[in-house]
Amino acid sequence: MTLVLFxxxxxxxxxxxxxxVTIGASTAVALFVDDIPLMLAAQRMFAGIxxxxxxxxxxxxxxxxxxxxxxxxEKLVALADxxxxxxxxxxxxxxxxxxxxxxxxxxxxxxxxAAVASSMVPELRRKGYDASSAAALIxxxxxxxxxxxxxxxxxxxxxxxxxxxxxxxxSGFLPGVAMGVGLMAIAVHQAYRRNYxxxxxxxxxxxxxxxxxxxxxxxxxxxxLGGIFSGAFTPSEAAVVAVNYALLxxxxxxxxxxxxxxxxxxxxxxxxxxxIMFVISTSAILSWAMANWQIPGTIAQWxxxxxxxxxxxxxxxxxxxxxxxxxxxxxxxxxxxxxxFLPLVTxxxxxxxxxGLIIVVGLAIGMVTPPVAINLYVASSVTEQPLERxxxxxxxxxxxxxxxxxxxxxxxxxxxxxxxx
Amino acid sequence: SPEAxxxxxxxxxxxxxxxxxxxxxxxxxxxxxxxxxxxxxxKLSVELFPNAVLGDERTLLEGMQMGTVDMGVITNGPVxxxxxxxxxxxxxxxxxxxxxxxxxxxxxxxxxxxGRLERVNLKGLAYAxxxxxxxxxxxxxxxxxxxxxxxxxxxxxxxxxxxxxxxLGANAVPMAWTEALTAMxxxxxxxxxxxxxxxxxxxxxxxxxxxxxxRHTYAPAIFVMGLDRFKRLxxxxxxxxxxxxxxxxxxxxxxxxxMQAAQLAELRAAGMQIxxxxxxxxxxxxxxSVYAKYESRFGDYLPRIRAALQ
Amino acid sequence: xxxxxxxxxxxxxxxxxxxxxxxLAGMIAVITLQIVxxxxxxxxxxxxxxxxxxxxxxxxxxxxxxxxxxxxxxxDFVVNALPxxxxxxxxxxxxxVAIGFFALIxxxxxxxxxxxxxxxxxxxxxxxRYVFSIIPVCALLMLYYSLLDLAELFSASARREAxxxxxxxxxxxxx
Ligand code: NA
Ligand code: NA
Numbered sequence: 001m002t003l004v005l006f007x008x009x010x011x012x013x014x015x016x017x018x019x020x021v022t023i024g025a026s027t028a029v030a031l032f033v034d035d036i037p038l039m040l041a042a043q044r045m046f047a048g049i050x051x052x053x054x055x056x057x058x059x060x061x062x063x064x065x066x067x068x069x070x071x072x073x074e075k076l077v078a079l080a081d082x083x084x085x086x087x088x089x090x091x092x093x094x095x096x097x098x099x100x101x102x103x104x105x106x107x108x109x110x111x112x113x114a115a116v117a118s119s120m121v122p123e124l125r126r127k128g129y130d131a132s133s134a135a136a137l138i139x140x141x142x143x144x145x146x147x148x149x150x151x152x153x154x155x156x157x158x159x160x161x162x163x164x165x166x167x168x169x170x171s172g173f174l175p176g177v178a179m180g181v182g183l184m185a186i187a188v189h190q191a192y193r194r195n196y197x198x199x200x201x202x203x204x205x206x207x208x209x210x211x212x213x214x215x216x217x218x219x220x221x222x223x224x225l226g227g228i229f230s231g232a233f234t235p236s237e238a239a240v241v242a243v244n245y246a247l248l249x250x251x252x253x254x255x256x257x258x259x260x261x262x263x264x265x266x267x268x269x270x271x272x273x274x275x276i277m278f279v280i281s282t283s284a285i286l287s288w289a290m291a292n293w294q295i296p297g298t299i300a301q302w303x304x305x306x307x308x309x310x311x312x313x314x315x316x317x318x319x320x321x322x323x324x325x326x327x328x329x330x331x332x333x334x335x336x337x338x339x340x341f342l343p344l345v346t347x348x349x350x351x352x353x354x355x356g357l358i359i360v361v362g363l364a365i366g367m368v369t370p371p372v373a374i375n376l377y378v379a380s381s382v383t384e385q386p387l388e389r390x391x392x393x394x395x396x397x398x399x400x401x402x403x404x405x406x407x408x409x410x411x412x413x414x415x416x417x418x419x420x421x
Numbered sequence: 422s423p424e425a426x427x428x429x430x431x432x433x434x435x436x437x438x439x440x441x442x443x444x445x446x447x448x449x450x451x452x453x454x455x456x457x458x459x460x461x462x463x464k465l466s467v468e469l470f471p472n473a474v475l476g477d478e479r480t481l482l483e484g485m486q487m488g489t490v491d492m493g494v495i496t497n498g499p500v501x502x503x504x505x506x507x508x509x510x511x512x513x514x515x516x517x518x519x520x521x522x523x524x525x526x527x528x529x530x531x532x533x534x535x536g537r538l539e540r541v542n543l544k545g546l547a548y549a550x551x552x553x554x555x556x557x558x559x560x561x562x563x564x565x566x567x568x569x570x571x572x573x574x575x576x577x578x579x580x581x582x583x584x585x586x587x588x589l590g591a592n593a594v595p596m597a598w599t600e601a602l603t604a605m606x607x608x609x610x611x612x613x614x615x616x617x618x619x620x621x622x623x624x625x626x627x628x629x630x631x632x633x634x635x636r637h638t639y640a641p642a643i644f645v646m647g648l649d650r651f652k653r654l655x656x657x658x659x660x661x662x663x664x665x666x667x668x669x670x671x672x673x674x675x676x677x678x679x680m681q682a683a684q685l686a687e688l689r690a691a692g693m694q695i696x697x698x699x700x701x702x703x704x705x706x707x708x709x710s711v712y713a714k715y716e717s718r719f720g721d722y723l724p725r726i727r728a729a730l731q
Numbered sequence: 732x733x734x735x736x737x738x739x740x741x742x743x744x745x746x747x748x749x750x751x752x753x754x755l756a757g758m759i760a761v762i763t764l765q766i767v768x769x770x771x772x773x774x775x776x777x778x779x780x781x782x783x784x785x786x787x788x789x790x791x792x793x794x795x796x797x798x799x800x801x802x803x804x805x806x807d808f809v810v811n812a813l814p815x816x817x818x819x820x821x822x823x824x825x826x827x828v829a830i831g832f833f834a835l836i837x838x839x840x841x842x843x844x845x846x847x848x849x850x851x852x853x854x855x856x857x858x859x860r861y862v863f864s865i866i867p868v869c870a871l872l873m874l875y876y877s878l879l880d881l882a883e884l885f886s887a888s889a890r891r892e893a894x895x896x897x898x899x900x901x902x903x904x905x906x
Contacts, residue, residue, distance in 0.1 A: 016810040017825045018803035020794075025832040040489045042840040046787065046863050047480045052597050052779055055762065055786050058755065164603045231608030233766050234600055240762040263752060267796070270751045274793020275803055281790065288489075291474035292435075329804045371808040479853075486846055502859075503850050541849045573769065578853040583776045594774040595854060 001293055005030040019332045020275075024282035027289050036292070041285050048284025049277050052236055053159045056107070058273040059239030060150045063220070064106025065265050066246035068115035070256030072217040076101045077119045079214040082206040084184075085199035089191020091127055092137050093184045094199075095120045099141030100180045101214075103148035104221035107155070107239075108272075109330065109367045112145030113138055113375045117382040127197055132389040133190065135382075136368075139375035139390065140183055140397035143364040146330065148176030150224060150239065153334050153363065156280065157356040160287075160338045165235035166228055167353045168360075175361055175408045182400035190396070216249045279332045287339040300344035310348055314358075314409050317341060321359055322405075325366020329374060333363050354412050361408050365401050368394050423462030425657040432654070433466050434646075434662075436492040437481050439473035445618060445680070446494045446642065447471050449549045449673030453644070456665040465658055485647035486542045492646040494673075496551045498579055500643055503541045506534060509719040513585045513708045514701070515726065516639040519553070519674070525729055526641055527667075530722065535643070544651040546666035549673045551616055551640035557629035557693075558612025559605070564633065565700040566590060566707040575601040575613040581715060585637070586614075588708045605629065616640065618677060621684035626691035633696040635704060644670055733882060733889045737896045740879055743872060744799050751792035758785040780854040784862045791869040798873040819884065826881045833874035840867030 008026035013019065028041050067073060080097040087093055098116045106112050117138045124134040146153045149169035158165040190196075200206070211218075223245055224238045233241060250257040257265075290296055307313060324333045338359060345355045367375040370391045380387045436453070438446045447469070454467035475481060475490055478499040484490035501508035509515075516522040525531055526548040535545030556563055556574070563569055570590040576582040578595040586593035594610050604610045605628040612629065619625075620632065644666035651659060689695055716723060765778035797803050810821050844860040844867070851858055882889045 012825075012828055013806050014809045015821050015825045015828070016805050016807045017828045018805040020803060021829045021832050024836075025828050028832065028835055037488045038835060039487045039839045039843050039846070040484070042836055042843045042863075042866060043480060043483055043487065043489075044476075045836065045866055047476060049787055049790050050783055051786075052600055052783055055758065055782055058758075058786070058789060062755075162599060164606070166603055166607060229607060231604075232770065234604055234607075234609055236600070237762055237766050240759055241766070243759060244763060266752055266755055267748055270755055270789060270793040271797045271800065271802055272793075274790055274795070274797045277786075277790030278794035278797070278803065281794075288475060291470070327806060332804050372806065483843075483847065483850075487843075498853075502853055505851075542846075573774070578776075578780055580776070580854070580856070583854075587773065592769065592773050593776070594769055595776050595779055597779065 001030045001034050001289075002295060004033050005289070019328065020278040020282045023279070023286050023336070027282075027286045031285075031289060034293075036289075040288065044284040044288050045281040048281045051159055053155060053165060054236075054277070054280070056150070056155045056165070056236040056239040057152050057276060058269055059243045060107025060152055060155070061111065061272050062266065062269040063239065063242035063246045064102075064108060064111040064115070064145075065269055066243070066250055066257070066262070067105050067217060067220065068102070068111050068118075069261065069265060070250045071254040072105075072214075072220075072246075072249065073098075073102060073115040074119050075210070075214040076217050077116065079207070079210040079218075081199065082203070082210040086202040087188065087191075088198050089129075089188055089194075089196035090199035091120070091124050091129060092134060092187040092191065092196070095124070095134065095138050096141045096180050096183045096187060099138065099144055100148060100176065101217070103145040103176060104150075105217065105242075106145050107150040107152040109142045109145040109364060110374045110378050113142030113378045114382060116141060117379050121383045129196060130194065130393070131383060132385045132393040135379040135385045136376075136390045136393035137183065137187055137397055139368050139373075139379035140394055140401060141180065142375040142378070143367050143401060144176045144179050146364045146367075147172045147179060147361055149173070149221075150235075150242070151360065152276070153330055153360045154356060155235070156276075156331060156334055157338055157360060160335065161342060161352050161356060163352050163356055168356050169225070169228070169235065171353055171357045172360070175357060175404060178404045178407065179361075179401060182404050183397055186396050186400050216253055220245060276331045279335055283335045286336070290339060296340050296343045299340060300347055303344055304347060308348075310350070310413060311410070313344070313348055314350075314413070317345070317358070318362060318405070318409055321362035322365060322369075322402075325363045326369045327372055328366070329372055330363045330366055333366065334359060337363075351412075351417070354417065358409050361405050365398070365405060368398060368401070423460065423464075426461045426464040429461070429464045429655055429658065431464050431466070432658075433468055434491045434650075435468050435470065435475075436494070437470040437475040437484075437490050438494040439478055439481070440471065441622065442471055444622060445673040445677045446549065448676045449644075449669045450494055452672040453665050453669035456668055457661060460661055460665070461658065465654075465661070482543065482645070485645065485650070488647055488649060490647070491650045492644070494549050495643050495645055497641045497643065498577055500538070500645070501579075503543070504534070504537050506537060506719045506722055508579070508581060509534075509722045509726065510641055511579070511581055511638050512715060512723070513581075513637050513711055514705045516730075519550075519639070519678070521730055522550075522639045522641070523548075523674070525726055528729065530725055530729060534722070538643075538645065539648055542648045544646040544648045546644040546646060546663055547670040549642040549644055549670040550677060551642050552618060552677055553636040554614045554616050554638045554640060555620070555632055556612060556614045556635045556637070557620060557625055557632045559608065559629050559631070560611045562631050562633075562694060562696060563635075563699065564696055565703040567703075572612055573610040575604065575610045581711070582614075582638070584711050584714060585708055588710050589704065590707070614638075616677075617681050617684050617688075621688060624691075626688045626693040629693065631694050631696070632688065633699040635699050635701065637704060637708075733879075733886070734892045734896065736879060736882075737889075737893050740799065740876060741896065743875070744796065747792050747795055747799075747872070751789055751796060754785050754789040754792060758782050758789065761785065777854050780852055784852075787862065788865045791865045795869040795872045795876075799876050823881065823884055826877050826884065830874055830877045830881070833870040833877065836870040837867045837874065840870065 012022040077098045080094045084093045102112045102115045149172050154168040224242050227233050228235050228238050376390050440446045457465050478495045481493045538545040566589045572591050573594050574586050574591040575596045576586050576593050583593045761778050761782045768775045847860045883893050
């Protein structure tokens with residue numbers, strides 16, 4: 001069965017069968033070979049998405065999308081510019097900071113990239129920045145979108161691993177900021193080498209003015225996280241509150257969207273949701289089959305028989321996460337990998353919230369590693385820069401993200417927070 | 422005896438449940454496995470799948486109907502989504518003691534209801550137990566219904582529970598269990614109700630300061646098998662499975678009773694304030710409207726249970 | 732003939748769009764009601780369950796919309812690197828695999844609905860099979876779309892007709 005399952009899985013995947021169908025079809029054949037009633041497939045597809053926690057998926061996508069469309073992202077960029085624009089190469093640092101601001105509103109990496117790219121790129125070009133480098137930096141900052149809460153991948157992980165969404169959200173803050181700081185450091189270094197211009201001088205008055213302008217956007221994370229941690233609502237409900245808030249701001253405060261736009265944006269979110277949920281749905285067949293054949297447990301025993309050193313096994317896990325992220329989209333990779341790794345990391349005594357952070361950060365990096373690299377595609381289509389050039393320009397930023405990833409994996413272990421058996 | 426199984430082709434039963442290895446469900450399941458494997462001379466073996474790896478309780482029941490899972494230990498609540506009359510046991514304050522519950526469940530009424538599961542392609546084998554449910558909260562000590570007023574209490578998505586807690590004056594919030602755990606941490610809800618073993622195993626003492634042993638509802642659980650799978654077993658194996666389930670269920674009940682004192686002590690040590698004798702009479706009076714509403718919902722089972730308890 | 736089938740696809744998609752919008756908007760309304768009722772009044776008892784079922788419907792309607800637009804995640808760089816005739820064969824194989832999977836979901840989905848004719852939901856007490864029915868329905872839609880894709884893959888005239896219809900309906904069209 002295992003051979004049939006994995007053989008067909010890779011065959012279908014490489015033949016270009018959509019990931020959701022690849023998972024469902026290869027599992028169905030393996031179930032048939034093992035004489036397990038195939039009605040199971042229909043049942044698991046329903047059970048896999050019949051979950052209240054997953055309600056946050058469409059709504060953190062929708063909230064981000066509503067805000068990305070209109071003035072909210074412009075005003076966040078203006079604020080970021082006022083705060084860090086005075087530095088040499090300030091504009092690229094500003095892109096990263098704007099990415100971090102927007103990450104606190106949106107649950108997805110592509111939306112973060114799109115929001116920042118569309119407001120930043122004309123400005124960057126006017127001031128003579130290298131266009132593909134700028135696009136690559138914005139794509140790399142987009143990865144922060146799923147690390148700083150809210151985060152759609154964290155919600156999916158929380159559902160699969162039965163962990164608290166709130167705990168995962170809190171754990172994402174510092175790593176998200178670290179990713180931003182790492183990217184800024186590279187950007188400043190490049191600015192000196194390429195002799196980029198300085199921006200307008202630092203002015204507290206400008207910061208105050210742009211801060212007031214951006215207040216509606218800045219309030220979003222306050223409402224989402226404040227609501228969750230004060231107990232007013234659950235994380236899934238918070239997503240809906242965020243949508244209501246975004247609707248209010250764009251329809252009545254900034255008035256930058258009409259009802260027709262809202263309809264269009266909602267349907268776009270439905271499509272994105274359909275794509276992710278279809279993968280979750282068919283994966284529920286796969287994870288049942290793997291549990292039934294006890295495959296994850298067997299893999300765990302096998303890995304531990306090679307080495308039960310927590311540093312070595314974590315290195316293997318890191319490499320496998322990064323490799324998967326190169327070829328498979330973040331949510332799909334997360335859904336496939338999590339049930340495979342859970343028994344292994346549990347046996348190693350690694351905290352499951354920490355592991356959730358590891359897998360989310362690792363797969364977020366996959367958003368900028370071609371061939372399957374959603375953030376690079378978004379950045380390329382907004383900036384009209386060829387993908388090849390952005391892919392080359394992203395390498396130094398990738399280096400910074402990898403350093404942060406290693407810290408996310410090993411620092412908590414070294415501090416004894418996790419993995420100390 | 423093993424001799425009766427000499428000619429039988431070896432077979433395996435896949436038994437799944439949704440709780441961890443320390444729970445009485447699992448202890449019952451292990452006992453079932455031991456009895457079956459020993460008395461069949463190893464011809465019939467049992468493979469255990471704890472921790473919901475094969476699905477939640479609703480989908481496990483579906484799995485038994487479809488033949489993807491053979492057997493399960495399942496709480497009564499989800500079973501009632503398939504056979505409504507099963508919910509009769511969960512009316513508030515129906516059973517005064519565990520012994521009274523055992524008498525009804527193991528007697529004619531309980532067995533008749535198990536038989537009803539055959540109409541939905543399930544074979545009810547025996548009653549294990551989840552146990553008497555008690556109220557916990559983070560706000561204040563609860564002695565009588567007056568203390569529950571306005572509290573946000575998480576209940577299962579089940580009309581009887583919702584109406585019971587509304588009748589007590591609480592703000593009854595139906596919520597999935599996984600959501601409820603976070604909701605208790607953040608204070609989105611004030612309290613919940615469950616048997617002591619659940620309160621203990623989920624360490625609710627960390628978020629819930631107060632517990633009242635209200636024992637408001639007795640929740641049975643069921644050793645249940647897919648009907649087709651059961652019928653495919655040869656005659657002696659069917660008899661063995663049935664008697665082993667009963668013995669294993671009684672073992673689980675004993676373990677629950679034995680573990681409860683230690684669990685309560687640990688909860689107390691963790692800082693929980695426990696009211697061991699709340700004003701049950703006042704609670705019972707407050708929920709009379711629930712009986713008015715559900716009296717005729719379950720055919721003649723309610724009057725028969727009452728008569729049996731006289 | 733093909734043009735007629737393709738126009739039917741567009742009509743179905745227009746209906747699916749509206750249904751998906753209603754489901755998503757309904758979810759927003761239901762969860763907003765859930766929060767407001769719990770915090771300020773007595774919690775409504777059915778909101779969580781209804782929201783979950785609307786999520787299932789939104790997801791599958793969205794999956795069907797995404798299928799119609801070719802938006803599902805797929806690894807296509809290998810296929811695109813293949814020489815012409817082989818690429819055509821592999822693309823056809825991919826569509827056939829999908830058609831097989833959808834046929835399976837429809838067949839066993841209907842049998843599952845038959846078997847679950849007794850089961851009702853925990854809170855609203857509505858038959859589970861009605862909630863579930865969106866899965867075989869959307870599988871049927873995606874199967875239909877795939878058959879047209881297959882026709883477009885092998886027939887140049889079908890491809891031309893499809894392009895003409897797409898171009899004609901694109902103006903004023905949602906995503
Ligand atoms: Na985010
Ligand atoms: Na990638």
